[in-house]
Amino acid sequence: MIDIIVISILGLSIGSFINVVRYRLPRGESIVFPNSYCPSCKRPLNFYENIPCLSWIFLQGKCKTCKQKIPLIYPFVELLFLLIFNLNNYSSFIFSPNYILNLILLSIFSSFIFLLAIIDYENLKVPVRLLNIGLLIGLGVNLTLPFLESGLTFKWLGLYHICSALIGFFFLESIILLLYLLTGKYAFGSGDSRVFALIGAWLGFKYIFISFAISIYLGGLFSIVGLITKKIKRTDKIPFVPFIAIGAYLSIFSGQKFLFPSLINNLM
Template identity: 30%
Template sequence: MTALLAAECGVLGLLIGSFLNVVVWRVPRGESVVSPGSHCPSCGDPVRPRDNIPVLSWLLLRGRCRSCAQPISVRYPLVEAGTGALFALTAAWAGLDWTLPAFLYLAAITVALALIDLDVRRLPNAIVLPSYPVALLLLLLPAALDGRWDDLLRAVLAAVVLYALFFALAVAKPGGMGFGDVKLAGVVGLYLGWLGWPQVAVGAFLGFVLGGVAGGVMIAARRATRRSALPYGPFMLLGAALAVGAGGSLFDGYLSLLGA
């Protein structure tokens, strides 16, 4: 059952990944994600339905537009395949549980926001702010149907805690962290708080560690300086993903090292 669920969610992820390619390109530019339909970025011709099959169409067309033969970035199938894999992993982790829709939504916005932040150094309000009510509504399902009201309350409290923490950091060091990161921290707090306070601590800590390591590597490679502004959103989201998957184990391992 778990393998079948993961496969089904993987296929769903491929389709969602195709849509996320549109989101990543259009949302930062203030364009509609609905109209016009998918089209070639070079010649503007609409993409035919048979050429809009995730991953497969790109492979069959050898990465080129059918109309103008201009190359189509390999990022498109990679985003589709990556989203499919992330959805499958999420389903394998959550199983057939009422929390699954909520965490699939988290997987989708993780892909979109990470790529947008890398591209334009911004976390659009158009995605982050609606994620608060969407996440709350999706987490309300397991809270109501499985009686997990304590988990929902902890999720809300964790959202407030992480939002306040990141807000304080942004105010204390202007320019070091954007307010897009502050708003995203609240969304991350909702999800990690649902799982437990150890996941909240691990997710927040890993985000800072991963961001610091990436910055150090870029400085060592002379691709950045100590004053360079690096997007923090992808590292926050990666830290959250690791905390979702293994936050409890990592926290217990840390305590064991301390002899607690």
């Protein structure tokens, strides 16, 4: 019970920080200074206006001074990270046999992919700098772990993950090129290939294909339902990173057994 409470508080706090990053980064603002403020009247927030979820409920979703509505995405993101951090406990992906270290790494990875998903959802593009930082941390983790845990058998883990990142990038770039040659249109955003590079760097290349397959299913389903219900138009740009993030996240639960297991296992 105590672990659920600790993990939930951590999830809410990281979710609150993710809110700062997803708001400020696309606007070119510093994520460290100044302290949180109301985007409408620019008044700095008191500590009790900064408590994840609870403040939103106490303030009834409005700024105390200017009464401007606080968008629902704030408590949504905080609750999303509460959920993700708790679910990480049940992931089947193993970065490290050390339980706490494994949970921390799962949390960092899931924070990155869902932060990218939220930014893409709001802006239809993701900052390359953020993608590069996520990729480098993933490679750093996988290059360092074999030295920390000598008991592990994967000696070539570091090289494996560097290759996986390259495979992720060129896999989607070649699909983009192929679709461009066939249709004359760019089917994905330019950041999408880098998201797959990031997934390769963190998880290894098998997970690129699993994430891709799930994201295509989900993205396709979303588009079809959206078109039928007339919620989206044929010409609308649809953010794809949210589907990649969900795909990558689902893949770390059932791992390689999730989709076409024999094909994936034969590749290894």
